[in-house]
Structures are given as C-alpha cells and as structure tokens.
Amino acid sequence: MSAAAVDSKALFRYVLRLGDLSLVLGQRLGEWVGHAPALEEDLGLANIALDLIGQARLLLSYAGEIEGCGRSEDDIAYLREQGEYLNPVLAEQPNGDFGQTIVRQLLIDAFQLELYERMAASTDERLAAIAAKSVKETRYHLRYSGSWLVRLGDGTEKSHALAQSALDRLWPYTVELFAEDDLDRTMADCGVAPRLAEMHTAWTMRLDELLAQATLKRPGDRAHSWHGKRGQHSEHLGYILAEMQYLQRAHPGARW
Amino acid sequence: MNTHALNLRTPPADEDRVALAWQALADVEDPEIPDLKILDLGLIRFVRVHAGVLEVGLSPTYVGCPATEVIHHDVVQALRDAQIGACIVTSVLSPAWSSDWITTEGRQKLLHLGIVPPERTVLNMREVLRADRPPACPRCQSTDTECISEFGSTPCKALHRCRACLEPFEYFKCI
Numbered sequence: 001m002s003a004a005a006v007d008s009k010a011l012f013r014y015v016l017r018l019g020d021l022s023l024v025l026g027q028r029l030g031e032w033v034g035h036a037p038a039l040e041e042d043l044g045l046a047n048i049a050l051d052l053i054g055q056a057r058l059l060l061s062y063a064g065e066i067e068g069c070g071r072s073e074d075d076i077a078y079l080r081e082q083g084e085y086l087n088p089v090l091a092e093q094p095n096g097d098f099g100q101t102i103v104r105q106l107l108i109d110a111f112q113l114e115l116y117e118r119m120a121a122s123t124d125e126r127l128a129a130i131a132a133k134s135v136k137e138t139r140y141h142l143r144y145s146g147s148w149l150v151r152l153g154d155g156t157e158k159s160h161a162l163a164q165s166a167l168d169r170l171w172p173y174t175v176e177l178f179a180e181d182d183l184d185r186t187m188a189d190c191g192v193a194p195r196l197a198e199m200h201t202a203w204t205m206r207l208d209e210l211l212a213q214a215t216l217k218r219p220g221d222r223a224h225s226w227h228g229k230r231g232q233h234s235e236h237l238g239y240i241l242a243e244m245q246y247l248q249r250a251h252p253g254a255r256w
Numbered sequence: 257m258n259t260h261a262l263n264l265r266t267p268p269a270d271e272d273r274v275a276l277a278w279q280a281l282a283d284v285e286d287p288e289i290p291d292l293k294i295l296d297l298g299l300i301r302f303v304r305v306h307a308g309v310l311e312v313g314l315s316p317t318y319v320g321c322p323a324t325e326v327i328h329h330d331v332v333q334a335l336r337d338a339q340i341g342a343c344i345v346t347s348v349l350s351p352a353w354s355s356d357w358i359t360t361e362g363r364q365k366l367l368h369l370g371i372v373p374p375e376r377t378v379l380n381m382r383e384v385l386r387a388d389r390p391p392a393c394p395r396c397q398s399t400d401t402e403c404i405s406e407f408g409s410t411p412c413k414a415l416h417r418c419r420a421c422l423e424p425f426e427y428f429k430c431i
Contacts, residue, residue, distance in 0.1 A: 041405075047411045049320075055319055058349070132350060133349050136352060140406060140431075
C-alpha cells in the first residue's frame with residue numbers, strides 16, 4: 001500500500017501521538033531549568049528539552065496540515081484539552097528526584113531511538129525526514145541519560161537505591177509504549193510506522209546492556225491499564241497543561 | 257535604438273540572480289558564533305530560480321535551536337537588501353544537516369575561536385553511543401581532556417576540560 005492510501009484521520013492521530021510524546025516530555029524537562037543539581041545538568045536537561053520541543057513543532061505542524069482545518073502547531077499545543085493529548089503516560093510522570101528524571105528520560109530516549117531509526121525509512125516522506133533529522137539528536141539524549149544511569153546505578157549505595165526505586169516505579173509505564181493497538185497496526189501495515197514488537201525487542205536488548213553496566217535489576221512486566229495514547233491520562237497531565245497553556249487561555253492569540 | 261535603456265528594462269538573468277544571491281548569503285553570520293558565516297557551516301542547500309521566484313534552501317542544524325529562526329530571518333533580510341526580486345527561503349529537513357558539511361575554512365575558524373570542530377564523520381554516527389576519543393585541547397594540544405557535560409551553551413556543543421592546562425573548552429559535536 002502506498003502512503004497516498006493512508007487514512008488521513010488515522011495518520012493525524014498517529015502523528016499527534018509522536019508529537020505529544022516529545023512536547024509533554026520537553027515541557028517536563030523544562031521544569032528543571034534553574035533547579036538542576038549542577039549548572040552542567042541544568043544546561044543538559046534544557047538542551048534536551050529544546051530538541052524535544054523542536055521535534056514537537058515539526059510533528060504538530062505536520063498534524064495540522066494533515067487535518068486540513070487550518071490549525072497551527074501553536075493551536076494544537078495550546079488549545080487542546082487533556083483528553084485530546086495522545087502521549088503515553090510515562091512522558092507526563094513528575095520529575096521526582098534527579099534519578100527519576102534520568103530513568104524516565106532513558107526509557108523514552110531508547111524508545112525514540114528505535115522509533116526514529118526505523119521511521120527514517122517510512123513510506124510517509126515527511127515523517128521519514130523528521131525522523132532522520134531527530135534520530136541524530138536522540139542519540140545524544142540517550143548518551144546523556146545512559147551515562148547518568150550508569151553513574152547513579154553503579155555509584156554510591158544511596159544513588160543505587162534511588163535509581164533502582166525510580167526504575168521500579170516507572171517500569172510499569174513502559175508497557176504502554178509497546179502495547180500495539182489498531183492505530184499502531186494500521187500505521188505499520190502501510191509502512192508509515194515501524195512494528196512495535198520489533199522495536200520492543202531491540203529496546204529491551206539495549207536497556208539490558210545499560211542496566212547491567214549500571215548494576216540495576218530490570219523489573220518484571222505487568223499488565224498495564226494506562227491508555228494515554230487514547231487520551232486517558234494520569235492526574236499529572238492536567239497540571240502540565242494548566243501551566244503550559246495558561247498564557248494562550250488567558251490572552252487568546254498573544255504573540256511574542 | 258538605445259541599448260543602454262533596453263538593458264535597464266531587462267530583468268537580470270536567472271544565473272545572475274543566483275550569483276547575486278550567493279554573494280548576499282556569503283555575508284550572513286551565525287548569530288551564536290561571531291565571525292562564522294552560515295556558508296562556513298554548510299547551511300545553504302541550494303539557490304535556484306523557478307517561475308521567476310528565487311528560492312534558497314536552508315537546513316536547520318538542530319530542530320529546537322533558537323538560532324534557526326534568527327538565521328532564517330537574516331537570510332530573508334540579506335536577500336531583500338540585495339534587491340534581486342521575488343525570493344523565498346525554504347527550510348530543508350531532508351537530507352538532515354550534518355556537521356560533515358562544515359567547510360575546512362569553517363573548521364579553522366571554530367578552532368581559532370577555541371571551539372574544537374567535529375572530528376568524526378556521520379558514517380560513524382552509530383558510534384556516537386560509545387565513548388569518544390577525547391578531543392585535543394585547542395590551547396595546549398594535550399589529549400588529556402575530559403567531558404564535563406554533553407551539552408554546552410548551545411545544543412551543538414559539548415563542554416570539555418583540559419587536564420593538562422586546566423582550561424575548559426567547547427567541542428562542536430558530530431551530528
């Protein structure tokens with residue numbers, strides 16, 4: 001099937017999933033600015049946030065074009081309700097301590113790396129271009145989060161305990177990343193998106209390698225009940241949107 | 257017949273407009289790194305004329321880099337100042353910009369500014385996930401250096417420190 005035959009409503013929702021993942025995680029990381037444990041980490045987290053917001057801009061602009069109702073990236077980011085956000089709930093989990101931020105980052109960096117590496121060959125040319133561009137930056141994100149995971153896990157007794165508890169807390173949310181639904185299947189069938197099962201295998205291998213270096217234990221998988229990809233979110237997303245959307249809600253159409 | 261007047265009325269040929277555009281683009285600087293031109297960074301993909309409109313293809317370096325919009329604005333302004341008629345600036349995502357496209361002159365300028373230019377080529381991009389060969393210090397050339405942070409003052413640079421002369425320096429990442 002060619003990309004031209006892809007149902008535009010389905011493609012719109014799929015692109016929103018990708019864009020919202022980057023947007024929500026980028027917004028979360030932005031909360032660290034001025035609060036990170038050291039200036040270097042402040043810069044590191046802020047730079048990763050910038051890259052993610054950049055990806056979100058490309059993806060949400062594209063979603064707006066697919067939809068064809070004249071919505072811009074800003075309209076989509078600032079004027080949707082919580083139930084219209086389609087990011088997996090892992091992205092919206094609170095920053096917690098530095099260890100929790102690093103673990104959340106690592107889990108998503110590794111996911112985005114597997115995603116973008118494959119999506120660079122998507123039948124959808126625009127997504128292929130965005131993925132080929134983003135994958136280069138994502139490698140550096142993973143290098144950052146991966147090296148911190150090893151330092152924390154293989155560090156002091158306290159840092160090890162905190163890293164393991166962050167991993168135990170966040171791991172259940174990773175199940176949603178790879179839980180294939182009809183939309184994922186449709187997109188994979190027409191070559192727009194990679195197969196999640198294939199990504200899961202590669203992701204797990206990469207994670208196992210890093211966890212071994214970090215002397216951390218991989219928690220067991222559990223059945224999940226999260227459906228952020230369908231718009232059902234944890235309580236945390238509402239607070240993110242309240243802060244992120246405040247200006248546009250209070251002063252509609254405000255511009256820099 | 258007054259050929260001079262005739263020449264004035266004839267719009268410049270497409271090739272001349274393209275050449276004038278390149279000349280104008282040669283003066284556009286990177287907003288973050290003084291002295292470095294956008295041509296040194298290899299940001300211009302093409303200059304072409306189609307149906308009377310001159311089009312410049314511009315590559316963003318990093319998708320979220322705030323300098324991207326400033327560069328876009330500066331390019332539009334430079335073309336306008338050059339008075340070469342209708343023109344548009346198109347953002348070109350594919351092929352994705354690579355640090356390999358930084359020219360030899362650009363690399364020399366970076367080094368002169370105390371920023372170590374990227375060493376590897378994108379052919380080895382997957383290797384990025386492994387440990388680096390430490391870049392040599394731009395001041396004392398010692399290779400006894402360490403990475404302080406993967407991200408520096410801008411997304412394109414990492415922070416390093418020389419253990420020999422103890423000076424910090426920036427490294428332009430391979431991407």
